Amino acid sequence: MEPLPRAIDHVAIAVPDLEAAIAEYTKTLGVRVAHRERIEEQGVSEALLEVGGSYVQLLQPLGPDTPVGKFLAKRGSGIHHVAYRVPDVAAAIAALKARGARLVDETPRRGSRGTKIAFVHPASMGGVLVELVESPTAPAKHGG
Amino acid sequence: MEPLPRAIDHVAIAVPDLEAAIAEYTKTLGVRVAHRERIEEQGVSEALLEVGGSYVQLLQPLGPDTPVGKFLAKRGSGIHHVAYRVPDVAAAIAALKARGARLVDETPRRGSRGTKIAFVHPASMGGVLVELVESPTAPAKHGG
Numbered sequence: 001m002e003p004l005p006r007a008i009d010h011v012a013i014a015v016p017d018l019e020a021a022i023a024e025y026t027k028t029l030g031v032r033v034a035h036r037e038r039i040e041e042q043g044v045s046e047a048l049l050e051v052g053g054s055y056v057q058l059l060q061p062l063g064p065d066t067p068v069g070k071f072l073a074k075r076g077s078g079i080h081h082v083a084y085r086v087p088d089v090a091a092a093i094a095a096l097k098a099r100g101a102r103l104v105d106e107t108p109r110r111g112s113r114g115t116k117i118a119f120v121h122p123a124s125m126g127g128v129l130v131e132l133v134e135s136p137t138a139p140a141k142h143g144g
Numbered sequence: 145m146e147p148l149p150r151a152i153d154h155v156a157i158a159v160p161d162l163e164a165a166i167a168e169y170t171k172t173l174g175v176r177v178a179h180r181e182r183i184e185e186q187g188v189s190e191a192l193l194e195v196g197g198s199y200v201q202l203l204q205p206l207g208p209d210t211p212v213g214k215f216l217a218k219r220g221s222g223i224h225h226v227a228y229r230v231p232d233v234a235a236a237i238a239a240l241k242a243r244g245a246r247l248v249d250e251t252p253r254r255g256s257r258g259t260k261i262a263f264v265h266p267a268s269m270g271g272v273l274v275e276l277v278e279s280p281t282a283p284a285k286h287g288g
Contacts, residue, residue, distance in 0.1 A: 077271025127221025
């Protein structure tokens with residue numbers, strides 16, 4: 001069986017202050033901002049910092065009643081989810097369903113950067129909220 | 145300034161039952177176990193699952209009084225830390241100190257797979273415990 005994910009697309013970190021977090025990461029790790037976007041329907045403003053073909057995604061909630069706002073209030077700053085890059089998110093959803101995984105999204109929805117995404121429930125992934133990402137523009141990546 | 149990390153080396157997930165977590169991840173995502181190791185001085189048994197040149201690291205504590213055992217008791221299963229691959233961990237420690245980051249390890253110590261590692265305090269990384277990894281055997285990875 002070929003692995004479903006081709007790469008770690010991003011690690012998402014919930015932060016209360018996007019500008020402060022960008023300043024901290026770019027200064028400390030010397031990484032650069034590859035993309036910024038405000039995604040109203042997900043209630044977040046995001047910045048993607050590139051790390052060797054993957055990203056660190058910094059997420060600031062647009063308000064306290066958003067999913068990331070509630071996460072921050074409950075847990076504080078920290079990792080919100082991990083995203084895997086897949087060639088076809090609809091096919092990945094079908095494969096995961098066939099393998100008995102519990103899905104948050106049964107059909108793909110729109111992510112940032114023109115991606116198609118779907119979330120997998122933490123109960124099926126060792127307590128980790130997992131996102132599947134089909135990206136038309138992801139950087140090339142070649143595992144050894 | 146060149147980015148300090150060359151890649152996301154791994155995302156580490158604390159789990160109570162390593163065999164169950166391996167079965168879940170290999171079945172659901174179709175990934176394979178690349179390495180297993182018991183690291184007495186860190187109090188963990190680990191499995192590395194390869195994803196496109198990075199790893200998902202599953203960590204089972206060797207006992208309740210270990211750092212990962214305490215994390216599990218407090219937070220439950222979930223992401224324990226994120227690790228970045230660096231070419232020279234001693235140089236990375238020096239660079240982070242110069243940039244005012246708070247370090248857990250001021251000198252490199254031994255990780256699994258013959259790696260040299262150091263941890264950076266969550267206070268300097270948006271609430272995320274960060275590990276720096278210098279690996280002699282990491283798979284090749286080429287960001288686009």
